[in-house]
Amino acid sequence: HSLTIMSAHRQPNLFTDCLMSVWEKLQDVPTCPHGPMLLFDQYGIVEGTPRSTKRQFSQSSSAALSSKPASDIFFACSAHRDNSCVNRVPLHRIKQFHSKSPFYDQTFKKASVLLKKSKVSFCRTCSIMFMSSQRGRRIPKELSACDHQKHDIISILSPAQMITPTSLLQPASCRRKNAQFLFSEADKTFILSKLQSLGASRIACIGCPSIHEAISTRWSSPLSKSASSNSATKTKETGSVYRGSSMLFDLDERYAQFYPNSYAKMNMMNMYFFDESERKQGIMFLRNADCVVIDPPFGCPLSALAFTIQYIQRMNNNHTSIPVLLFFPYFSAEVIKKLLPDLSCTNYCVGYTNHKSYTNRSYHIKTAPSSASRPSRGSFVKPSPVRIYTNLDVSSFSLPNSIYRYCKICQLWTFNSAPHCKICNKCPSHDGQPYNHCDQCGVCIRQGRIHCIICSRCLPPQHICRQQALASSCDEDGLNAKRSKCNDVTISKLCFLCRHRGHDVLSCPDRQSHLEAIKSSVLHAISTRRQIKKS
Numbered sequence: 001h002s003l004t005i006m007s008a009h010r011q012p013n014l015f016t017d018c019l020m021s022v023w024e025k026l027q028d029v030p031t032c033p034h035g036p037m038l039l040f041d042q043y044g045i046v047e048g049t050p051r052s053t054k055r056q057f058s059q060s061s062s063a064a065l066s067s068k069p070a071s072d073i074f075f076a077c078s079a080h081r082d083n084s085c086v087n088r089v090p091l092h093r094i095k096q097f098h099s100k101s102p103f104y105d106q107t108f109k110k111a112s113v114l115l116k117k118s119k120v121s122f123c124r125t126c127s128i129m130f131m132s133s134q135r136g137r138r139i140p141k142e143l144s145a146c147d148h149q150k151h152d153i154i155s156i157l158s159p160a161q162m163i164t165p166t167s168l169l170q171p172a173s174c175r176r177k178n179a180q181f182l183f184s185e186a187d188k189t190f191i192l193s194k195l196q197s198l199g200a201s202r203i204a205c206i207g208c209p210s211i212h213e214a215i216s217t218r219w220s221s222p223l224s225k226s227a228s229s230n231s232a233t234k235t236k237e238t239g240s241v242y243r244g245s246s247m248l249f250d251l252d253e254r255y256a257q258f259y260p261n262s263y264a265k266m267n268m269m270n271m272y273f274f275d276e277s278e279r280k281q282g283i284m285f286l287r288n289a290d291c292v293v294i295d296p297p298f299g300c301p302l303s304a305l306a307f308t309i310q311y312i313q314r315m316n317n318n319h320t321s322i323p324v325l326l327f328f329p330y331f332s333a334e335v336i337k338k339l340l341p342d343l344s345c346t347n348y349c350v351g352y353t354n355h356k357s358y359t360n361r362s363y364h365i366k367t368a369p370s371s372a373s374r375p376s377r378g379s380f381v382k383p384s385p386v387r388i389y390t391n392l393d394v395s396s397f398s399l400p401n402s403i404y405r406y407c408k409i410c411q412l413w414t415f416n417s418a419p420h421c422k423i424c425n426k427c428p429s430h431d432g433q434p435y436n437h438c439d440q441c442g443v444c445i446r447q448g449r450i451h452c453i454i455c456s457r458c459l460p461p462q463h464i465c466r467q468q469a470l471a472s473s474c475d476e477d478g479l480n481a482k483r484s485k486c487n488d489v490t491i492s493k494l495c496f497l498c499r500h501r502g503h504d505v506l507s508c509p510d511r512q513s514h515l516e517a518i519k520s521s522v523l524h525a526i527s528t529r530r531q532i533k534k535s
Contacts, residue, residue, distance in 0.1 A: 015496035017041045017505060018301030022519045028530050030094060032086045033103040034079035034251070035272030038304060040088075041518060042072045043496055073518060078269035079251060081299045091522065095529050104265055104274040108253050112260035115162060122161075125151035127169050127254045132156065163217050165258040166210050171354055172252070179297070180252065181352035182210045184359075190348070190400070191293065191325065192218060195244070198323055198392075200291035203246040204312070206268050207295045209255055212248040216262070219244045247285045268296060269304040271311055287317050295327045302332065306339035326389040330430045333389075338506045342391040347414050348399050349432065350386040358384040383432045 023029070023039040030037045075094065077085040089097045111129045114120045119132045132155065154161070154168070161168060171180035183191070192214055195203060205212040248259055249266040253274075256263050264282035265274040273279030292312055296305050309324060316322050326343060328336065333345040352358050390397060398406075399413040406413050407420055410427050414420075418429030421437050421444050428435045428444035435444040438458050440451045445458040452458070454465045495501070497508045505511065 015043060015505070017043075017496075018303040019515065019518060020301075020303040020307040022515055022522060024307065025519070026522065026526060028526055030075050030089055030097050031099040031102060032077045033100055034077055034085060035102050035267045035274070036078070036270050037075040037086075037089065038078045038270065038301065039522065040074055040076055040301075042074070073522065078301075078304060079267055081297070091525050094525050095532055097529075102272065102274050105253055109256045109260070109275075111257035115258070115260070120157050120162075122154040122157050122168055123151045124154065124168065124170065129157065129257055162258065164213060165255060166213055169252075169254055180209075181355045181358070183208075183295075184351045184353050187350055188214045194325070194397075195291060195293075198291060200323070201244045202285065202289045202291070203244060204249065204286055204289040204292045205246050206249045206266075206292065206308075207251075207297075208293050209248055209250060209252070211293050211295075212246050212259070212262070215244060215246040216259075247282065247289075249282060268294065268308050269300060271308055283315070286312055287315055289316065289322060290318065291323045291325070293325045298329060302335055302339055306336075309340060321391060324389075324391050327386055328389055329385040330387045331385060333387075335506070336389060340389075343389040344391070344394045346388045346390060346394055346397050346399070347404065347412070347430070348388045348397075349384050349403075350388065351384050352386075355384075358386055385431065387430075 017040065019039045019041055026039070029039070073091045074088045075091075075097075076088040079085065086100060108128060114129045114131065117131065120129050121132045122129050157168075166182055171182060188210060191211060195215075203211075203215060205215070246262065248255060248263045249268065250263070251265060251267055253265050256265065261281075264278035266272065266278075266282060267274075273282055289312075292309070294305075294309070309326070313321055313324075321342065324343065326336075327350055330345055336343055336345070350358070388397075394413075395411040397413065403416060404413045405416050407427050409420055409425065412427070414427040415429060415432040417432050417434055418427055419434065420427050421435070423437050424444055434447050436447055437444050438451050440456075441458055448460065449458040450461055452463065452465060455463070495503055495505060495508050497505050497514060498510045508514075
């Protein structure tokens with residue numbers, strides 16, 4: 001479920017919902033080193049009572065929540081997907097919680113003074129620049145060479161290395177905290193060509209350091225006098241120099257030493273700036289930006305991501321909505337469409353250079369071998385599920401002809417290997433693999449699957465039929481719990497909130513009243529916490 005946040009908060013039969021509509025109306029919420037914490041609601045999918053807890057809230061609040069335990073409502077860090085930052089704070093413990101101040105290591109910001117110096121070294125262990133010689137007494141102590149003698153050091157940085165920090169900095173690799181994945185060269189070229197065709201001259205790069213670096217190195221981006229040495233890109237039509245500027249909004253403060261005038265440390269989940277001067281510069285840039293490129297973590301709460309995009313759209317000085325390029329997996333398209341109706345999913349397959357699975361090898365999509373003749377695992381590379389979501393016209397969002405084709409019936413660009421289905425009247429493939437239409441199911445299914453009369457659905461040839469699973473002492477409850485192995489018939493949608501089938505949480509008719517009840521309880525808890533602080 002795409003609204004679920006943070007693997008540490010995921011538990012069997014529990015659904016976690018990010019309540020941004022309530023959170024944005026709150027004041028004095030608990031904070032952690034990544035800024036204001038977000039509000040979540042967690043409830044179970046098992047028929048009957050909600051998740052039971054030993055601790056109960058006050059009687060008045062419990063009545064407002066319709067006998068729902070208040071400990072299911074909690075605040076959690078918006079950046080990390082585990083409890084490494086702070087443990088989640090249940091609503092009944094918010095009075096005793098001591099907020100932690102947001103943290104910004106100013107050492108990297110001080111290192112930006114070395115950009116104008118000669119003979120500058122770089123420590124790959126500490127990810128910071130420092131002076132090769134110690135003759136300059138005005139250089140801060142942390143920027144001297146005495147602290148980096150036993151580290152992995154680049155003795156002298158060249159001018160080309162100084163303007164390409166992604167080649168120097170080691171990407172963060174902790175997937176539950178701050179994992180970083182960089183776009184491939186082909187994707188960067190494609191994205192820049194799209195920005196150039198839009199005529200974008202002020203691009204806000206949120207969580208996209210590689211795109212900001214490409215704009216700074218390939219286009220002339222005179223945000224300051226120090227940036228005037230960046231190279232520019234010439235247009236093919238006129239040969240004139242295309243000029244554009246960008247600003248990087250990211251939690252990785254290591255980029256502050258390379259972009260002193262075009263970087264702001266910002267948390268995209270709560271729009272929090274960690275430095276006042278960077279906040280003023282960032283807000284001014286966002287108000288005049290004509291395009292937003294955002295690459296969020298795939299485990300983030302989509303409600304918070306939608307809040308950020310809508311907030312930037314509202315604060316922009318342009319009367320029309322500015323173009324948005326969002327990178328996210330295609331299997332979240334349904335939820336994104338509900339939260340951001342203006343965004344549509346394109347079929348452009350995005351690859352990352354340092355990701356184990358989402359690489360650029362997915363471009364070489366060929367006919368997938370059937371399940372019966374498929375070789376051992378790992379020999380067939382699945383295409384990357386990451387796509388570009390945009391509020392531009394999808395029919396005019398052209399893709400490379402060598403990999404994609406334009407379907408005149410669907411009026412969109414799709415994969416060459418995925419033909420149009422005349423019966424379904426659509427292009428069914430989202431991953432480039434060819435699909436075949438099944439008359440019994442009435443839908444298109446992947447190649448290699450066959451229709452099983454016993455299971456009444458299309459499944460791989462090696463699947464275990466329902467009757468065989470039941471014959472092997474698999475009871476009905478166990479069959480539902482292990483339906484991935486038993487291949488039971490897919491059940492209809494089950495709402496996690498009202499326990500009725502046929503709709504999800506976002507479409508639940510009881511959701512609005514549920515949010516109003518939560519809002520009153522949270523406001524009461526925060527006001528009580530504020531009074532305790534004053535006393």
